[in-house]
Amino acid sequence: MKYQFPQHFYWGSAASATQTEGAAFSGGKGENIWDHWFKSEPNRFHQGVSATDASTFYEHFRSDIQLMKDINHNSFRTSISWARLIPDGTGDVNPEAVDFYNQVIDTLIEQGIEPFICLFHFDMPMKMQALGGFENRYVLQAYADYAETCFRLFGDRVKHWFTFNEPIVPVEGGYLYDFHYPNVLDFRRAATVAYHTVLAHAMAVSKYRELKLNGKIGIVLNLTPSYPRSQHQADLEASNICDLMFNRSFLDPAIRGEYPQQLVALLKQYGQLPDIHDGDRELIAQGKIDLLGINYYQPRRVKARLSAVNPNAPFVPEWFFEPYEMPGRKMNPHRGWEIYEKGIYDILTNLREHYGNIPCYISENGMGVEGEEKFLKDGQIQDDYRIDFIREHLKWIHRAIEEGSACFGYHLWTFIDNWSWCNAYKNRYGFYRLxxxxxxxxxxKSGEWFAQISEANGFDD
Incomplete structure (x- = not known):
């Protein structure tokens, strides 16, 4: 069968500033939370490896962008480091950062690669975190001012903007499950950070619209379908609450301009609602996006809890559901994650049927492999497993498009094996080995294959 994609489909990959740039303490960059956390607790990072050097994109961006061109990328998403551009989070703009990002953007365009730029990818400036990060409304204004600075500096050339990447992840990691700084476990503070992130997003969208630039603005969300163990009412309710908390808490405000009332009622019932100020509702309504980035790696399967909740334990989402390990599920044996290609089709179908078929693209999808060196043969990683992973997801994306989905691109995570938060280089994801x-x-091998399908705008199978 021939899988041909629409004309002008975007083929490429995704990365972020902190995970690729390096030069963490040079070029005038300020400290971010990852720089700070590594200094204080290096043991929390795989093999004690920090992002100080990462994959040296700051130094090698020209040759790296040439490598993108070599495998027929026509688009690439990365982020701007807030702490690099405005080292204190507010105040003076760093001229070295302006020069760097101008050169990156111009080099991409010269090579025929459309820059997709995200404003915030988990990397809060430490000066802002010291004020409480997104718990503090002052930091929301600082973020909005930073966003406006980016729009004014680069908005003449960048036509695809994204306010946040996976905003639920700093909420989960920093305030619920202890895998991001500041390592807090407090649901109400988590809810406050999530709520304030939506407000910050809406402020940035409003700034962008005020400038009347010739482009579009959106957000990148990790949409993970919550599949119930069964059609039993208790399992269905468990998956519904899971979906409300982890997907719709950002999806509904971003697309519909309002929160799901069921989520509001649930948090209110348990005394977990954040403080709401006059004007917030109107601001959120102004944050409706033009386009959506979708990150998808694995499904989430849940079931009704089998045991009673300890009322004295901290309030967490798992009060309402438990993970469900479906027998016979297809696994990535090198990473421990389930592979469920149809999930990407289910996401696109849901957006088409319930969210106005908003223009969207797959902003991340990928297969992490620990110990990938074992597949090195004659100087090349023979990652047929990654080719299979991408191909099978693309088949479901193609089907969704055939049925009317407004999906306009596919970006693999990632271009070159990069540093991955607390996991450092444990799992490799790239088209290029580092x-x-x-x-x-x-x-x-996957990079060679991707070059062919990008050039042909499709593949035969």
Whole structure:
């Protein structure tokens, strides 16, 4: 069968500033939460590896962008480091950062690669975190001012903007499950950070619209379908609450301009609602997006709790559901995650049927592999498993498009093996292998294959 994609479909990959740039303490950059946390608790990072050097994109961006061109990328998403551009979070703009990002954007465009730019990818400036981060409304205004600075500096060339990448993740990691700084476990504070992030998003969207630039603005969400164990009412309710908390808490405000009333009622019932100010509702309504980035890696399967909740334990989402390990599920044996390709179709179908078929693209999808060196043969990583992973997801994306989905692109995570938060380089995701000792890049088999399908705008199977 031939899988041909629409004309002008975007083929490429995604990355972020902190995970690729390096130069963490040079070029005038300020400290972000990852720089700070590593200094205080290096043991929390896989093999004690920080993002100080990452994959040296700050130094090698020109040759790296040439490597993108070599595998027929026509688009690439990365982020701007707030702490690099405005080292204190507010105040003076760093001219070295302006020069760097101008060169990156201009080089991408010169190579025929459309820049997709995200404003915030988990990397709060430490000066802002010291004030409480997104718990503090002052920081929301600082973020909005930073966003406006980016729009004014780069908005003449960047036509695809995204306010946040996976905004639920700093909420989960920083305030519920202890895998991001500031390592807090407090649901109400988590809800406050989530709510304030939506307000910050809406403020940035409003700033963008006021400038009347020739482009579009959206947000990147990790939409993970919550599949119930069964059609039993208790399992259905468990999956519904899971979906409300982890998907619709950002999806509904971003697309509909309002929160699901069921989520509001649930948080109110348990005394977990954040403080709401006059004017917030109107502001959120102004934050409706033009386009949506979708990150999808694995499904979430849940069931009704089998045991009673300890009322004295901290309030957490798992009061309402438990993870469900479906027998016979397809697994990535090198990462421990389920592979369920149809999930990407279910997301696109849901957006088409319930969210006005908003223009969207797959902003991240990928397969992490620990110990990938074992697949090195004659100097090349033979990652047929990654080719299979991408191909099978693309088949479901193609089907969704055929049925009317407004999906306009696919970006793999990631371009070159990059540093991954607390996991550092444990799991490899790239089209290009990174030799940590030499920083040498070498093309994997999946990169060769992706170059062919990008050029052909499709594939035969």
């Amino acid at each position: 030799d940590l000792a030499t920083q040498q890049r070498s093309l994997k």
